[in-house]
Amino acid sequence: MRIARTPSEIRRQLKSLRASKSVAFVPTMGCLHAGHLSLIRRAKALADIVVVSIYVNPLQFGPNEDLDSYPRTFDADAKLCAEAGVDFLFNPTTLYPKSGPKITLKADSIPDCLCGRSRPGHFDGVITVVNILFNIVQPDIALFGEKDWQQLTLIRRMTLDLHMAVEVVGGETVREADGLALSSRNRYLTTADRSRAVAISRALYTMQQLARAGECDIEALKHAAIAILTDAGITAEYLDIRNPDSLKRKVTLNNRPARAFIAARVGHARLIDNMPLHQTEDF
Structure with missing residues (x-):
């Protein structure tokens, strides 16, 4: 497994492969669990190359949310990815200019309900970072968990509205033995x-x-x-x-x-x- 820290590095690593091989992409914020691993297994079945990203995206956290305390477990995550057969792990330090992004995406309608009511701006941050990651990795397929159904729905809408050549695939929610959804x-x-x-x-x-x-x-x-x-x-x-x-x-x-x-x-x-x-x- 190869690890890339910058957009230019992951682009360079994938450039020569993309012409003859399909690429599946699993974006994450790290702290990986069995739910993420199920997406990775599905990705391996659907494409020749699997790319996983780990990036805790500040744009999707609101004031007084858990950005600073969100668990960061890169070494353990990298080990899990390697054992699962991931080909490339993309772990950028940041994806935005030091002064903050000047251009972002804004979602309409779908974010106004459910999680969007209590987390204003959250889904704008989600689609902005996913758009950036899609532009960098240029996957054929991207996989997201169904536990975040509103996010999955919005990303599907983004790819349709912006004519992105990415197939968005949902993965079933993985649960503990007693039914609790993994998170x-x-x-x-x-x-x-x-x-x-x-x-x-x-x-x-x-x-x-x-x-x-x-x-x-x-x-x-x-x-x-x-x-x-x-x-x-x-x-x-x-x-x-x-x-x-x-x-x-x-x-x-x-x-x-x-x-x-x-x-x-x-x-x-x-x-x-x-x-x-x-x-x-x-x-």
Whole structure:
């Protein structure tokens, strides 16, 4: 595995290979876990060359968020990447001028709901850095986890609107045995908080099971989920059911595509999760 620290270095390393080989790209902020490794495995199956980036992007952190405390574990991450068969690891110190970027991207509509409500500017920072990374790496395929569904939806929209020659592939959320979605921020949880946090996935599973049993009333589904969260002492920042593509709020299921979303703060960790709601097993 080769490690590049600057845009010019990774470009130089990939230049001679790109003409005859396909490139898959897995952008990360580091603190890698089994969810990231599943994306890497998928990338290896889809392309000849796998590039992983590790960059904690300051533009997507708001005031009083965890930019400074976000876990940085490069040595361990590099070891995991090498063991997983990654070909190139891109770990830039910065991607912006010292004075800050003068030109950034701004997302419209999709960021105004869910995480965008409490994190203004977050998704502008996300699409700006992903656009920069795509320009540097020039991948054929890019992989993102479905746990960050709103981010995945927005990046897909960006590639369509800006006519980018990148196929965006989503990877299924990887979970602990008890259902908790893997996240780099799970390490913020105390033992007691970890026990409570599983209520988030349990609430989503409950909505999923009720939908499969024929429940199509949105408020009834949300009421059942809220009861589970409340029992665990968790107040949701949001609990919503939306169209998986447009992210518009659903009024009823009626055998149409839907996805349930939850964000909640458990102890010092802000956790997000989501699941599809299917009214039939073969939907």
